[in-house]
Amino acid sequence: MTELLYLFEDSTECTASVLSCLPTGDGLYAVALDRTIFHPQGGGQPSDIGTINNVSVVKVVHTPEAVLHITDREVAGEVVLKVNSEKRHLHSRLHSAGHIIGLVGDQLGWHATRGNHFPGEARVIFEPHVPASVQLVDCVQFQAQVNQIITQAFVRVLNENNGIRTVTWGDLPAYPCGGTHVKTLNEIGQVEIKKIKLKKGQITVSYALI
Ligand SMILES: [Zn+2]
Structure with missing residues (x-):
């Protein structure tokens, strides 16, 4: 379960723990976190983009099971999330x-x-x-x-x-x-x-x- 911090706060930077980081098969990775400030695509609104430990988050999707952050490199452990605030x-x-x-x-x-x-x-x-x-x-x-x-x-x-x-x-x-x-x-x-x-x-x- 990911705590959805973006629902009740506007911060564009926080820390989180990586729960899983799995290759998607196309050179990217799907990262699940214990909490996130990244808004996933949905409700007609594009997803946030930004970084996890300076690794690019190119898209964020909400599946029935989790919010998945799609990154171009692997991440692990305690991480710093930064949303592109502009x-x-x-x-x-x-x-x-x-x-x-x-x-x-x-x-x-x-x-x-x-x-x-x-x-x-x-x-x-x-x-x-x-x-x-x-x-x-x-x-x-x-x-x-x-x-x-x-x-x-x-x-x-x-x-x-x-x-x-x-x-x-x-x-x-x-x-x-x-x-x-x-x-x-x-x-x-x-x-x-x-x-x-x-x-x-x-x-x-x-x-x-x-
Ligand atoms: Zn709305």
Whole structure:
């Protein structure tokens, strides 16, 4: 079992013990640790990258059994973990923006079903609350509503109920989520809604950070 420190803290450096380090067959290694600050890929958010004892962590994946850190060399024993904090912050900003986009869509009659928060391809996909009452959403209006919420600089609130971590900012509605998030909403900066596409009763809201 790996203790998932990234769920409740933002630190990008810590120590851990290597539980196993196995070759993956393609020249890389899959490393399991007793605890980790590395966010694995999931929920539409890319994984953290960084180092374990100065060995590159190229990707982190969450399997049903463990969080596996994919490295390009072997590691063992007590190790120092360092997450690339610049990439972490970018991913947290993009992912947190996805939450606010989901919230605004909800206010406009749409329910967010999935998202992709990778740089350059960020989007949230919605289905209507009531299928028969599909209303097209205006890009400019949507963007204004998102940025109006973000500039209020609400502070992040993390909670855990029955083993499920929820996240929100200020008194906005909370959602269960295992991703990484900005501490205050205005860290996101401004969001550009690039396109809203209606197809087969769903809308895809594509966005970027300005
Ligand atoms: Zn989230």
